[in-house]
Amino acid sequence: MTKARTDTDLIIAGGGLAGATLALAVARLVPELRVTVVESFPLSPDALPEDYQPSYDARSTALAWGSRVIFEQLGLWSVLSEHATPIRRIHVSDRGRFGATRLQAQDHGQDALGYVADNRWMGLCLMRALMAAEVNWQAPAEVMDMVPTTAGVSVRVRQNGEERSLTGQCLVVADGGRSGLREKLGFVTRTEDYGQNALIANVSTSEVHQFTAFERFTDSGPMALLPHGSPAQAENLSALVWTLEDDALANLLALSDDEKCQQLQERFGWRLGRFTRIGECHHYPLKLTTVDEAVRPGVALVGNAAHALHPVAGQGFNLALRGLMTLVEQFRRAVDEGKSIGELSVLGEYQRLHRQDWQHTVQFSDSLIRVFGQSLAPIAFARDTGLVGLDLLPGAKRWFARKAMGTGGRKPVIASVKPGKELAPDDQ
Ligand SMILES: Cc1cc2nc3c(=O)[nH]c(=O)nc-3n(C[C@H](O)[C@H](O)[C@H](O)COP(=O)(O)OP(=O)(O)OC[C@H]3O[C@@H](n4cnc5c(N)ncnc54)[C@H](O)[C@@H]3O)c2cc1C
Known part of the structure; x- marks a missing residue:
């Protein structure tokens, strides 16, 4: 069957972490496909900072x-x-209670359980790679709407005050957690408002972090401190994610930096010594947003547009990445079988294979908030014993470690590289 000619093959609406990574994965692993990314933010791969x-x-x-x-x-x-x-280590504890659990990378045969990377650095690396891969990047431009066609999809794009249509086999919606397109296209979402906010800031401490991440559950909500700074030498810098209810957030934001450090000290304790500095604070309302169905003929949702999680367990982008690779695996198969990548059978398989991982990860993040965000005595006792049990039972600890390391979900068959080896772009 001859496929109808389209302007491009894959249109990605949104060039955030998910959309940009998908574009790169397709360019590397399904190079037969022409990819166009439409991004509303005016960042372009050909206007990158040198350093x-x-x-x-x-x-x-x-x-x-x-x-x-x-x-x-x-x-x-x-x-x-x-x-x-x-x-290299994760320490999970509950403020003022005896339960705690520790995970060590070496117990799992790896040199790290995970890594902390600046979003800006990740964006820069992705952009440079996209530029080298000659992916068509349109920014600032906005995907306004989409209609199905016999060849796939026709997307309405607004750029420089003008509207035009762009045709392709498939539209991937990667426009984030408040996805306007998802609503416009009629995908049904479920949103759970946690009534909490995540406060994000970088903090300095008198002790070096020793490459340890701390997850701490306090009466005002969970907090995470992630080791930050040099990859080679432990520094005094950590990235803070602190969950706070609306009033507590407003009170905290009204304080001076020294007072914020004191509050933090009181909540977190002294495992990293004294908090000496807190940087610029950003905050986000916390919601769990998921969809029942992430695909339609010609359309698939990925990243936060498909599932936006509470950030305390640090799972959102990791889950998104696994989903992207599952989608790319289906694109690879469709191209090999001469099918359109927008066929429902192709996109439906992505949803079927990714669904279990996404449901488990949503449950895992959600239950951390529900169990550890409670100060009721029976729940607090249960979580103390749970943390102790987690520390003592190798099976439970392995399960928790797999969740933290993101190795528990399904591995797309396209993902065949052994850890520690890297596929050079030319080898693919
Ligand atoms: C406070 C916080 C901390 C987090 N920490 C972690 C962590 O430690 N680990 C982890 O795995 N995850 C974490 N996450 C989750 C992670 O940040 C998200 O999963 C990830 O950013 C999702 O990327 P995305 O590309 O789907 O969405 P976004 O980053 O929101 O990108 C969407 C893009 O689409 C563009 N756009 C929007 N509408 C249109 C349109 N109509 N047309 C064209 N472009 C459009 C936007 O400009 C934007 O660039 C955290 C999240 C938060 C809020």
């Missing part, structure tokens, strides 16, 4: 070990790892 200077205030993402393996498959890890701080 990267780590900034004290940059926001960062905890990448699980499994995500490192995916970036190796995309030929990006060797450059990304130049500024990715390894997490």
Whole structure:
């Protein structure tokens, strides 16, 4: 069957972490496909800064070990790892209670359980790779709407005040957690408002972090402190994610930096010594948003547009990456079988294979908030004993470690590179 001619093959709406990674994965693993990314933010691969200077205030993402393996498959890890701080230990505890559990990378035969990378650095690495792969990047431009056609989809794009249509076999919606397109296209979402906010800031401490990530559950909500800074030498810098209810957030934001450090000290304790500095604070309302169905003929949702999680367990982007690789695996198969990548059978298989991972990860993050965000005595007792049990039972601890390392979910068959090896772009 001759396929009808389209302007491009794959249209990606949104060039954030998910959309840009998908574009790179398709360019590397299904190079027969023409990819067009439409991004509303005016960032373009051909206007990249020459140098990267780590900034004290940059926001960062905890990448699980499994995500490192995916970036190796995309030929990006060797450059990304130049500024990715390894997490060698994870310490989970409950403020004022006896339960605690510790995970060590060496117990799992790896040199790290995961890594912390600045979002800005990840964006820069992705953009440079996309530019080298000659992916068509349209920005600032916005996908307004989409209609199905016999060849796939026709997308309405607004750029420089003008509207035009762009045709392709498939539209992937990667426009984030508040996805306007998802609503416009009529996907049904479920949103759970946690009534909490995540406060993000970089903090300095008198003690070095020793490459340890701390997950701490306090009466005002869970907090995470992730090791940050140099990949080679432990520093005094950590990335803070602190969950706070609306009033507590407003009160905290009204304080001076010294007072914020004191509050933090009181909640976190002294495992990293004294908090000496807190950087620029960003905050986000916390919601769990998921969809029942992530595909339609010609359309698939990925990343936060498909599932936006509470950030305390650091799972959102890691889950997104596994989903992207599952989608690319289906694109590879469709091309090999001479099918359109927008066929429902192709996209439906992505949804079927990714669904279990996404449901388990949503449950895992959600239950951390529900169990550990409670100060009721029976629940607090249960979580104390749970943490102790987690520490004592090797099976339970292995399960928890697999979740943290992002190695528990299904591995797309396209993902065939052994950890520690990287596929050079030319080998693919
Ligand atoms: C506070 C916080 C901390 C987090 N920490 C972690 C962590 O440690 N580990 C982890 O794995 N995950 C973490 N996450 C989750 C992670 O940040 C997200 O999973 C990830 O950023 C999702 O990327 P995305 O590309 O789907 O969405 P976004 O980053 O929101 O990108 C969407 C893009 O689409 C563009 N866009 C929007 N509408 C249109 C349109 N109509 N047309 C064209 N472009 C459009 C936007 O400009 C944007 O660039 C955290 C999240 C938060 C909020």
